Amino acid sequence: MAAFVLPHLFFLFVLPYFSVAQTNGIVKVGATLTATEDATPWLSASGDFAFGFHRLDNKDLFLVSIWYDQVPDKTVVWYANGDNPAPRGSKIELTADRGLIFSSPQGEQTSISDPIIGVVAYGVMNDTGNFVLVNKNSEPLWQSFNQFTDTLLPTQIMGNGKFLSSRQSESNFSQGRFQPSRLNGDLGLRTVNIPGNFLNDPYYFLSTGTSSGSGSGPSSDTLAFNKSGYLSIFRDGHELVLSQGDDARAYDFYHRVTLNFDGVLTHYSHPKAKTGNSTGTSIWTVLWTVPANICLSIVKNAASGVCGYNRICRINIDQRPECECPRPFSLLDPADDYRGCVPDFVQDCVNEPSSASNLYDFYVVTNIDWPTSDYDQLEPYDDVSCKEACLTDCMCAVAILRGSCWKKKLPLSNGRLDTSLNSKAFIKFKKTNSSSQNPALPVPDCNNQNGLVILMSAFLGTSVFVNFILISVMCLGFLLIYRNKLTTIGKAESVVERNLRCYTFKELLDATEGFKEELGRGSFGIIGGEKAILTYWAYDCYEEGMLHALVENDAEAISDRKKLERFLIVAIWCIQEDPSLRPTMKKVMLMLEGIVEVTVPPCPHPFSAMGRSGA
Template sequence: MLILLPISTVAQSNGNITVGDSLTAAANSSSWLSPSGEFAFGFRPHNDRDFFLLSIWFAKIPDKTIVWYANGDKPAPGGSKVALTADRGLVLTDPRGQQLWSSQTIIGTVASGVMTDAGNFVLEDREFNKAWESFNSPTDTLLPTQNLERGGVLSSRQSETNFSKGRFQLRLQQDGNLVLNTINLPTDYANAPYYASGTTSSDDTNPSSPGRELVFNESGYMFILRENDQRFPLKQGQQVESSSDFYFRATLNFDGVFTQYSHPKAPNSNRSWSSHWSQPENICVSSLVEAGIGVCGYNSICGLKEDQRPMCQCPPGYSLLDPDDRYGSCKPDFIQGCEEDRLGRPGEDLYTWVDLTNTDWPTSDYVLLTPYTEDRCRQSCLEDCMCAVAIFRLGDTCWKKKLPLSNGRVDSNLNGGKALIKIRKNNSTLPVPDPRFDQAPELKKKNQDTLILIGSVLLGGSVF
């Protein structure tokens, strides 16, 4: 986990960076500035100042917002060095000389490097041809004049302060379609998109003109440029301020929302980054993952904040599996299982209900009952040791759901539908059999059932 703290660095730049120049990771270490001083390349510190992130950031605003980073998954210990080499470009090594990262894909021989006023770090040969540039290796952010071609990808970070690879992607596919999707970490398996531009060759409005590249122009407008040079705006009616007075960036946030922001350039401004538009409009409803985690973790509920960013909450009777990850999975704070129900008190005395309106976990059903009344829906779930939640909607339809619950969301389109959450009244554990009596088979069966249940809750289960 890589967590950053603000830093006050002494920045330096003597024009172009030449082969052999280097920076060392340390508190208040130097950085390479763009000519205007608006962007810096160098090291940002880890929270205990023993590890660092090689990155590019806005240098003139107070929060020094990072727009590119090299080693999110491999933080560099203090004393690490980045050097400009002729054959490998930028090379990051730890104090023992072990390589942590390099710019790779070098075309020709590098003669110099420059941090541009556009926020692009460029390596050039002796003829000033580009050998490598950070704009062609984006992380989670695009800047004006930085375009994304077919096959290009933005990857989210894991949290606001953890720059390890996250589970959201923005991709311009080879068919010209711009999509947002989740991946099943630690693999790159892409789930179904929760946003798609529709700019493919099968698009009815432009059947022969798929998207060629995602353009973020110097004025701050973002659109997909089709092969016939027509523009497809990512958001209709985009309104942006003057690029001479404001900085712009477009970031795939750690929670999966792709947002364009602006920030005043004036040093005396008290404004921070302001959102202009976001995609999708409601990620909680748009995302539906069949085989993996959704926007929020298992057993969690996704709700939309005013800024169109998601907020994840555990339902009553549940708490975060990792208290430090509020977007992670939730676990029940009680014991639920068929063996526990059989050995406990019978019937309704075991459980109570918490009702949530316009809430659903749409991919966790295992039984559909219709026509059915709400009372019969509750009773059926109470009598079913596999049932964790029942959804009652449409006046006569009951869906029974089992753990783990996935793709939880609040959705006003459910028109008052209820999530009936079954919570055990008494959270006491089962009595342990007296070892003097021959109850080993019963105890073994109980332990196996409990382990199977816990494994299902924590790791996931089948979707019916």
């Protein structure tokens, strides 16, 4: 095995250097780049990769970076100034003595390519995505592959003492909170305390080693990504394949492995552009991801969790975490999604009466918890006594009924949605605040297709029977919005099989054939001897992270999954069986526009939950 692995590893190391000798993609000494929208970057021979100034979204700032130039969204794979984006008019020059020199509009200079030992003859933007500076003998003096950011590219190797580092958010390229590193011989993913560099215990292990020690000594662990898209760990002459590639189709797809800003390590692929054509609306496809559920992986007594304090983490269809503030909490900083949430009211232990039943009430949410925020355990307790215990305790912000009654204090940490909990969360809120938040309803805009479905939900969501009908209308609205061809779904009579999974619309239509009855004769159907209703199905799609089933795996809809998910969540709020939980029309419109935080909805049919448990 070792005889095969070592040459394999050697080949991975030297492949980028062999490609330096090519004649295309060369950048001469003295060449410059300027930070403007229309600046021409330095392209690789194939045109696959570009080096230059990449403008940040909706900002007059630029990132010195390398990106996939043939991909519609110009995906960034390396960057040099993530903590300090460049203003318009900044420049880069390739010099013989200092390599790549960055100059601000004020004339301040810094070297991007430190250290340079020798004289630079020219630079090469390789088809591997590696930008290399070489001497007159074509020997590399500096290369971007040795300065790791958040992404590995095929032929790139991360050896001992090197590590990836996530960015701070999707659009903020500052140092983030996650990185792979070694601990006692194991290579794992860890959180970083920012500001500072202290590493917490791993939340996921990429490999399990046998060496002992403090974890500060040398290691033979090497993370390598070969040209066929195989991600492997090499240790002591052995290869552990983490993610499979495709030797036969290696040249038909782009590959990258990215440590995302939310701590999920993901292997992506993307079809290459055809000759003289564009990839159009193609998107990056997830081939492999770890951990499977980061919301449940990170549980630290001294940490806020994936999403920050007082937030709830849940996994979406791409196994990526979505973070939300529960009611009655709001984002501390709308510009920073990970600073956590703060309560919308102040609980006064000094001036408020000891009996607070007339001041406070509870929002009830199922299957969420903040497991590291307990300060008291009460048992045996039921719903009434658990709420009463929290209501009369001014330190109690949330009570979780899960066997025992667990009282929680602020700040709430490591919040997550976990469908295996079989729990109820009683989240305290002040009645005086909520009673004032009932403005008059605005006149609905019937030409606003995005809001039409949800507006109908708010007006019609007055009974269980009507809820069944409006979910069908809501699903039809999704299909219209996302141009799905199955426009006949409105004829499905709220019938769906209950088999602990979410069905697609095609399966729903096929299953309901022969069971169509007049609308109004009932919202129940029987398939395989079991009863079910469409609201259950739609909520299950949301809870199980299978939003793609609502749009029949439509690529265009899934590419805008956040918008799709927001619509569905707002609809679920609007069809709550408990009328007091339904938002006002003003808040519905604000949620639809993304102005107001759309929080995790409870089960819309809690009074029917017992009837579903055996389905």
